[in-house]
Amino acid sequence: MKNLAFIILCIAMASNVLAQEKIKKEPDVFMIVEDMPEYPGGEEALRDDIAKLVKYPAEAKEKGLQGKVYITFIVNELGKIENAKIARGVDPLLDKEALRVMNELDKTWQAGKQKGKAVKVSYTVPINFALDGGPKTPAPVKHPTGKGENELFYIVEDMPEFPGGDKALREYIANSVKYPEEAVKNKIEGKVFVTFVVEKDGSVGETKIARGVAPSLDKEALRVIQALPKWQPGKQRGEAVRVCYTVPINFALN
Template sequence: MNTATIPVTDFLDILFDGRNKEYGAYALRRKYDQRVRNAMLGTASIVLVVIAGYVINNRLLVSGTHIRSLPPAIAPIRPIDPLIEEAKPLPPPPALPSSSPPPVKPSIKFVNPAVVADEAVAPEDAPPPMDELTIKAVGVTTADGVEDGIDPSLLPEGPGTGVIEAPVPAPRDDREKVFTGVEIPPSFPGGLEALARYLGDHIRYPHLAAENNISGVVTVQFVVDYEGKIKDVKVLSLPRGGGLEEEATRVIKAMPRWKPGRQNGRAVSVLYSIPVNFRLN
């Protein structure tokens, strides 16, 4: 007899025939299908509520992000009339005080000495006695003056302007001179560290030297002139070949302007030398 084909009610009655149906097991078995159905419906309801809440929450968030808040109203700015002060005319410079020339000494006309007879000398051409020369100045004419005055030859020719002209600097005679030692030596822009970076960034190891494993130090001498320009570049060290000397000379000639050396407060040309190290890694 197959239990699957027997109605549940009849099967329970047969199973609990002659047993205590009030104990509880009979009631549990009898309402088993109802409890399973209620549990499935409750679980499905909870899942639907969670899904609906999630969807509603997303829609609220999306609608909230699309709300554009209007900028606050800005009151129009009233243009302000610029305060333009009328230019006041500058007062004229004060007039230079008129000064009278200082008093001068009495002067005696200079007479060219000549050997002639006393009676042939005119009184105005006679040489003055020595005691008069201590209080009088020798000039082109004979004129009166003040004993405490100045020599007439010290007076300026013509009226003065009251303006002192700036002194004209003496022409330089050391532009072509090359110094080997100065008070302040020339320097590369940025110092020695910047010079080392420049050499490392711009030197290209010659292919011929790399293929033949040629390396070493090439000492290059040059002149930093009074304007900071590089000139008269030449190699001092023994030739190593492979294009090392040519590459070192090329990089030195292409350097930017240096800060020139100074001697006695003036920029001068200075002889300088740099060792360029070629090393294969």
Template sequence: MEYPENAKRLGIVGRIYVQFVVDKEGDITEVKVLKGIGAACDSVAAKVVRNAPNWKPGKHEGKVVKVRMVLPIVFSLHGVPDKKVYIGIKPADWEKFTVLHKKPILKKGMPQLTTYLNENFNYPEAALKDSIQGAVSVRFTVSEEGKVSHITPLTEKGYGCEEELVRLVENMPEWKPGKDYSGYKIDTDLILTVYFRLEEQDLTL
């Protein structure tokens, strides 16, 4: 499976859920991405499923039947390029996210998030001392006024990493709120993942 170059550059990782049907002949049909991570990874995952070898068809009470299945496909970066901070951002509630017509974005565009993090990120001293690296995630809400609230760490990396990410989110620039299909502004929960790396180099989106 080829990792999309844009996803590598952005440090996008995560688990994609692909639904498909194994028909009575064992062929794979009706491939659909239920939950994705974007950056061309979703289409790559769907392609992997479509091109998979035939399956042994399912049976029910001795009769061959079609079976609907869901396959998780994990995108994980190992030996990534030298960069200090890698960013991944995704909706926290996929059911609510489907009603969105416009996603929340920073007022000056999402590249502003990269600039802000690289300019304000401070590697925790305890993490530096013990060479701690890896993914740290927080969940937060972008309100209908574009304000950030309800910041909750989702990981337990320790060494001050969660505290640093919470600090960064608390001081983020203002957002443009998400809108539903009727054009109304709505609260949106997001998950921000930052990949702590010890090498220093600017990151661009």
């Protein structure tokens, strides 16, 4: 175990939405829902449970294989995982282990819901296999859109990070949102999903509504995201790149 530096699971709850758009949609399976699936105990519990299950393949260690394996699966209406498969692999040895771990998770998730009804939701989890001494194998294949300086990535080795992490991002949004008077008057509420680009310098670039609720709420959600401070930019092979990211903003009246 000494040569195993870490096995880290990064839960990209927001950005995985865009990554999933690259995967062929199945009937009755949602990419984004009002209430996304949640693992018992949250993201930290999911990280811990996966870390406990992962066994770095001996042959992979000998060959110096490492990298992030992205697994996509469906959380069904009963909160169970089904149809787990490799969205982006590194090597058959690591891919197989990542799939084994995901299929052995036996806890029941809180199912995703759309309009109050439990539905099937596609979900993506990256599992990072890393050995001491840094990367010894090529980085995972990248799938950007655009060319040159304008290449836009959906999944990168190092995803963009808000200063202070996800919790700080949630707090910033909560403190910045001003519930539109029109929406309050008409008792309009719901979850707005905003898609935006984290540029190479960490600034927020193009923003748009991935799924809206009402014009007043959509406009306020866009305003908040456009005013976000600079992020730690995403990186691919050590180089800063443009990355798509999606954030849900929940508007709820007391």
